[in-house]
Amino acid sequence: MSKLPARRTATLTLAAAAALTLALVTSASANGPAAGTPALVAARAAAPAPSVSGSPESAFTRIADFYGAYIDAVYDGDGPTAERLRSFYLSDRLQAELKKWEEANHADGVLRAQNVPLGWKVASTGSGTGRTDATVTLTWASGTTKVYVQADLATRKIVSIRD
Template structure:
C-alpha cells in the first residue's frame, strides 16, 4: 500500500529526472557549436573550400550572437589570412557594419556553393537569407593548399 508521502516522492523523482533529461542536451550544444576550426577532413566531412566557408560562417555567427566564449575576432583570425582580416577591419570602419556579414544584423540562414576553381584558389558564393529583406551574396576566395579564406567581396557588378 503506497502512502501519500511515497507517491509524492515518486512524482518528485520523476520531475527531477525529466528536467535532467531535457537539460543535458542543452548543456552539450554550445560546446559543439563553438569548437575550434578543424583540420581538413575532420568532423566526418571531407574539407572542401565550400565546407570550410560553411564552418567559418557557423562559428562566426555563433560568436556574433554570443554563443560560447570565442569572439568574432578570434574566429576571423582562425579562418582568414592576416591581410584579409586587416582589410575587413578597415571595411567595418568605413561601412559601419559587420565586415563578414556585410550588414548590421545576422542572417537567418545561408546557402554555400562552389563557383569556380583555379590551380591555387576556389571561389565560393554564399547567399545570405535575411527573411524580410532581399537575399544577398558574398563571394569568398579560398586558398586550396590550406583552406584559408584569402578574400571576401561583394558580387561582381554586371556591366
C-alpha cells in the same frame, strides 16, 4: 516508490498503447482523408533527414564551416569567439582588409551588414589557380544578399570576401 503488481502494469501498458493508437487514428482523420494513406505515410518515411558533411582538407568546407560558426557566434553576441574564428579561418591580409572596410562602412565585413542574417547557404562556384570560390547567400527578413568568397587551396584560409 510503490511497485504495481505485474498484472496491473500490463493492463496499464495495454491501455496506454490503445490510447496512443486512438490518438494517431484521430489525428489522421482530422488532417483529412489522405493524411493517413499508405502512399503518404511511405513518402514521409522516405524523405531524407537533413545532413551536413565536410572534410578538414577541403577549402570549400572551411568556407561553409566558417560562415556557420561565425554567424552563430555573432547571433549569440559572443564577440571573443567571432574574433577567434576570424583569426583561425581568415588570412592575415584579409583580416587587415576587413578592419579597414568595417571602419569605413560601420558594418561587419564578413556579413557585409550591421545585423545578423536569419539563414545562410554556401554554394561552390568552382576552383582554379590555387583557389576555390564560393557564393554565400545570406537570408534576411527583407530578402537575400550574396557575398563572394575565395579560399586558398594550399592553406585553406579564406583570402577574399566581396559583395
